[in-house]
Amino acid sequence: MHNDLNPLLEVQGLKTYFYTDDGVVKAVDGVDFHVNAREVLGLVGESGCGKSVTALSIMRLVDSPGKTVAGKILYEGRDLLSLDKSEMITIRGNRISMIFQQPQTSLNPVFTVGDQIVEVFQIHSQLSKKETWEKAVDLLQLVGIPDPERKAHAYPHEMSGGQAQRVMIAMALALKPQLLIADEPTTALDVTIQAQILNLLRDLRNHIESSIILITHDLGVIAEMADRVAIMYAGRIVEQTDVRTLFAQPLHPYTLGLIASVPVLGNVKEELATIPGNVPNLIDLPPGCRFASRCKAREKYGLSICTACEPDLLSVAEGHTVRCWLYQDGEGHKAPLSK
C-alpha cells in the first residue's frame, strides 16, 4: 500500500516567514515530508511549532505579513508554489481541502450550511442548483447529521460544535479530494464528540480513499489515527517514522520527552516527565540544534556539537529519519548510537 517512490504530496525545504515589526519570525524553516496515497500522516508538535503554518502554506493561504519564501510543494509532480491564483483555486477544495480547529468560526454565519456546501459545487462543477442541493443533503447524511434535509436549512449558530465540524468535513469532502488537511479537527470538541468525529474520518477515508494530513498535539489521537508521523519542533521536522516505531522506539530526545510527559489512562505515575525550559524565540534562533537548550540527552552524553551546528534530518533505518547529533557524526554519517 505504501509506495514511497511516488508520494501524493512532497514538501521540500519549505520556509514560511512572517515579517513583523519585531523581526522575521521563522515559523516554518526548512520542512521536508511526504504523504503517500491513502495514508494518514500525523503532524505533531506543541503550540507555535509551525504545524498549522505548514498546512496553510500547502493550501497557499498564508496572509501578509507571512510569506512562503523557499521550498517546493510537489503535488502530482507539479509545484503548487509555482501555480497562479486561478490554477490554485481549481486545486483548493477540489483536489486538496482543509478543515480547521474552530468549526463554528470557519463557517459563514449568514448562510445556511446547505448553501455553503452548494457553493463548493458551484465553484468546481457545472451542476444545477437543484442537483447540488441534493448532493449537499446526501453529504450531510454521509457525515451523520440527523435529519439532513431539515438541517441543510439551518444556520451555523443552530448547530453544536460537533455538528458544525461534521458540516466542515462534508464541505471538505464534497468533491472527494485526494488530500484532506485536518488542522486540530477535534481539539475544540468534547471527548465523546471527538470519538465520533475521529470515527467518521476513519470511515470516510476508507470510503473516499483520500490521504489525510492530521495536525494535532494529542499523541493519543495520533496513535489511533495515523499511519506515519512527523514530529515538528521550532519550525523543523525532528523525527519522521511509522506510528508503531514512533511509540515503540522513539529516537529524538524531544519525541521521547513528549511521549513521557503525557498522562496515560490506566497507567498512573507518581511524577510525569517534563521538558525543562521553553521553545526558542523564532525571531532570534540559537545556532546549532533548536532543541539543544532543553535536551537532557545532550547533557547526559556531554555533546558540544549540539550548540554549534545543526544536525540534518538523517535516515537511521528504513523509513525512519531523525534530526539529532546522537545519531550522526559531523560528516552526515550515522553515528555509533544509531542502530
Next chain:
Amino acid sequence: MREQTNDKDLIQVEHLVKYYPVYGGVFRHVVAWVKAVDDVSFGIKEGETLGLVGESGCGKSTVGHTMLRLLAPTGGQVKFDGVDILAAPERTLKNIRRNLQIVFQDPFASLDPRLPIGESIAEGLKIHKIGTPQERFERVLEVLSKVGLEDYHAMRYPHEFSGGQRQRIGIARALVLQPQFIVLDEPVSALDVAIQAEVLNILKYLQRDLGLTYLFIAHNLAVVEHISDRVAVMYLGKIVELAGRDELFRNPLHPYTRALMSAIPIPDPTLKREQIILKGDVPSPLNPPPGCRFHPRCPQAMPICSQQEPEMQEAAPEQWVCCWLYQER
C-alpha cells in the same frame, strides 16, 4: 440514603443547586431555568484531591464557583470545617475565603496586565491586611520559589511569561494566603503537554508539602486519574458516579463513565479495543430529558430510565453510582 458526605470531611457539599433564569416575553419575566447544577453532593477529606470530570456544559465549573460563592447558589449547603459557607453573612465571608482559593483555566486572563506579578500575588495579603509591605514582599518571594519561579520574576509583567509560568503565578497567588482548600478549575487545559506535566508535578508537590486539599476540575480523564484520590463524574448538572480513583478507573459502573473512558485516545498504536461511541450531543440543561438525564444517549437504556430518575446508590464499597442498572426498582 445520601451518605456521600461525612462529618470528618473538610469540605461537605450537600444538595448544591444552581439554576440560571432565562428571561423572555414582553415583560422579560422568567420563562425557564437552566439547571446548571442540580442537587450535587460530595465530600472532600483533608489532604485529598477530588477530581470533578465531565464534558463542557455539564456544570463542573459552576460547582467550583458556587462552592466559593463566586456565584450565588440557588440552594444547598457547603460546609467548610463545619461552617456553612453559603449561609455565612458577608462580613465573615472574607475570613472564610482566606482558606478557600481558586486557580482558573486561563492564567493570562486572570492576571492584571498592568501590575507586576509580585503585586498581583500580594493583593490578597493587602486585602486581608496581613503583614507590613516588607513582610508581604518576603511572603511573595517565598511562594514564588514554591512554584519554581525566581525572585526577579516578581518585578515582571504577565506578558513576559509563558503559559506554563503564568499558571504557576496563578497558583502562587492562590497559595499566598496559606489556604487549606483550593479549587483548580481546568488549570492545565490550556497548556501544552510538556508544560501540563510540569504544572501537575508542582500541584502534587505542593499538596504533599503544604497538606492542601484540592477540588480538581477537568475534562481530561487521564489528567484527572493522574492527580486525584477520588473522582466524581458529572453529566448535565448531576454527579453520575463517585468513587475512589482506582475503583473508578478499573471498574467504571455508570454507562456514561464507561463511554467517557473508552472515548479517550490512548497513545499506544498496538492497543486494539472496543470503543463505545455515544450517539448525539449532550442535551441542553435548559430542558434536560426526563428520568435519567443520560438515557437518550445510553447504550444500556431500559424503559424505566426515561420515566423515573435513579438515585445515588453505593453499588460497591465506596463507589456511588446513579443508574437503574444498580438500583432495585
